[in-house]
Amino acid sequence: MDEQLKAELSKQGIFTTSLQELYNWSRKSSLWPLNFGLACCAIEMIATTMARYDLARFGAEVFRPSPRQADLMIVAGTVTKKMAPQVVRLYNQMPEPKYVISMGACAISGGPFKQGYNVLKGIDRFIPVDVYIPGCPPRPEALIDAFMFLQKKIDAQQITGAARPRHLDADQPSEFPIPEFGPHDLQPTSNPAIWHPPLVQISQAGPDESRHD
């Protein structure tokens, strides 16, 4: 519908909308996060839901204790390799449409524990992430910002056509393979269908010649 005509009609007291707008508006206004935290970022997530920051203003006050009732997974904290299969399993148990916020340095990349043997170097190796929040831990304002960003993202989704989201495309998977515990590492170490190592220009760095041990 023409935006100008719509504005003209609303001046006359006639409200018009499209199914897509209604659909997106209702979904973005009632995102129910999954009630689970992994580390210190979870404390900030809890603070966000409390009276001072009040995530309820954005329709996300109902933290669900079951993945079957949740729309949004906030991966708040360090994902250890021992925990990673459970996180992926919880994600798989959530019904579509579902979204993931990767909160904090650890959930993005492993953070300060990146070079350790037991920490997953980013949850995006196994599940698709919609919004990343940097910080260690991010402040509640940052989580609210990420939440509003996700709402904008949902609002812009097309319900038909080639650009439609995953849950409206029957060919797209809604579940992702759960990694298994191997003798040295998780198997596989990442899901190649959704994650590739980022392209970094290594040759520009060059050997560090300033150090003389």
Added chain:
Amino acid sequence: MNLDTIKSELEANIPGCHAEIIANASPAAQHSLLIAPEHAFAAATWLREAPHLRFDFCSNVTGIDWPTKEVTTKIKVLKQIDGAEKEVEESQKTTTPGYLEVVYHLYSHELNHGPLPLRLRTADRDANTHLPSLTPIWRSAEYQEREIFDLYGVHFTGHPDLRRLLMWDEFVDHPMRRDYVDPDDYEYEPTAHDEVLTRATQHATEAGRP
């Protein structure tokens, strides 16, 4: 609480028990008691029960990996060369076999003294890594012994529930050992340098990137 008296009393009370005082040269001077594993359980029981010691609390258990050490020393040897006696420098290699060590920190709440660091050493790092578990004496050692089993590979005989604590059961390595090689699963670093740069370059070459 004198370590020398504890040592001599221990050797007098536990037949066949041999204890050794490991001196700490630092200003802290926290000397510790090394006990042979075969008498460790009896010795630990005695340390807890003896009325003038009463070590009723084990605050901490930790593991140490001592890898095999190879030391090259240069010594001067007198040798007959062309009929004349000459002093020649020769390098001599001495290998100290590695072992795993477990340290228990004992306190007494009743008599308000401690700590007494108690050391146990395994025979080697590969096949004979068995030590007696002191969990039946101090229950607080249970999880920490499990952690040491997990990260160092010390097998505690007599432990009520010896499973891995931090890593998953299928895991085979012991990450805190000095010769542990961690999985090569970090492919990049925004500001790579040193070892990480070497790894990142290797990953980039494998992927066919410049």
